[in-house]
Amino acid sequence: MKKVYFDNAATTQLREGVITTITDVLKNEYGNPSSTHSYGRSSKSILENARKEIAKSLNVSASEIIFTSGGTEADNLILTSAVRDLGVKRFISSKIEHHAVLHTLEWLQKEYDIALDFVKLDACGHVDYAHLESLLADTSKRTLVSLMHVNNEVGNVLDLKKTALLCKKYDAFFHSDTVQSVGHYELDFKEIPIDFAAAAAHKFHGPKGAGFAFIRKNARLQPLIRGGEQERGMRAGTEAVYAIAGMAEALKISYQNLEQERTYITDLKDYFKSQLLQNLPGVKFNGSCDNNENSTYTLLNACLPISAEKAMLLLFQLDLQGIACSKGSACQSGSEGGSHVLNAILSEEDLKKPSIRFSFSSFNTKEEIDYVIDVLKEFVEN
DSSP states (O other): OOOEEOBTTTOOOOOHHHHHHHHHHHHHOOSOTTOOSHHHHHHHHHHHHHHHHHHHHHTSOGGGEEEESSHHHHHHHHHHHHHHHHOOOEEEEOTTSOHHHHHHHHHHHHHHOOEEEEOOBOTTSOBOHHHHHHHHHSOOSOEEEEOOSBOTTTOBBOOHHHHHHHHHHTTOEEEEEOTTTBTTBOOOTTTSOOSEEEEEGGGTTOOTTOEEEEEOTTOOOOOSSOSSOTGGGTSOSOOOHHHHHHHHHHHHHHHHTHHHHHHHHHHHHHHHHHHHHHHSTTOEEOTTTTOTTTBOTTEEEEEOSOOHHHHTTHHHHHHHTTEEOBSSOGGGTTOSSOOHHHHHHSOHHHHTSOEEEEEOOTTOOHHHHHHHHHHHHHHHHO
């Protein structure tokens, strides 16, 4: 059976160079980085070199990178600590954020009586900046804005710099979940006055279980996880040196190959889009995912012209044919309520049809797209 992996927004395949780095560290660099002997110092050196490499990619100071287990932990650390340590009394976000942000904000609202406002979105799911500014202007409470850079389900891209400058204008903190964009977009946090960001290695061909929080210098946040003094006291617990080394290597390779891979993947996306339109009359694209100016090049979310009854079998049939993709995001594959992102932006009529997220990497090919199109066409027509 042919195997096709079109679920790169959920997780990505490890690069060979990353596997080599991880294996080498696992085999040869097993010292605890907090130990003062030579084994520990060697592991510590790997850890700090990885921190410098990641900081260089974002044009920030190494001290502003805190290693975590992934994007979810980074989001939780930043948002919870902002309430506890920075006096934040109000959040502004959107209804299409990742649940790592939404569920954290809802919990903070309940536990700390924090105000929570949602910015209006247009029909495609983009932020209404006039409404965002009116929300920022209409309060004396200490405010934090949390808006993701690239939406993980429909791929919409936020203007990070515009949003950051607007937040600065009204003296609000700005946090962005950049899990889907780090390693795929050039990000210069010296130029973009963002306060906090989150990233996960497995979204850019690194290992699962490794990520980082960007925390602007002198932010005065305190740790969520207490114990030892690891991560400059910001995150206790012995660091996963092998995974962090793999993450740094993955990010370095991603940025070294960014232009070439972006061109290649954009071509794949455009080809897939054209083949869907040609072979499945009535197909629609959710959000702005068919517009390369307003959405990420790595993702296409298609609303397929299939009845609700038949739609129930679609993912099962795709899986039987060796095709991996997602209905909504992988993070909510067991959810009964469907995608909160699509629920926020689609019409009732389109919500009855199956929407499938196909997400790409440089490991994919046009031959794989042709195979997926053939499978989809046969399913729709029979």
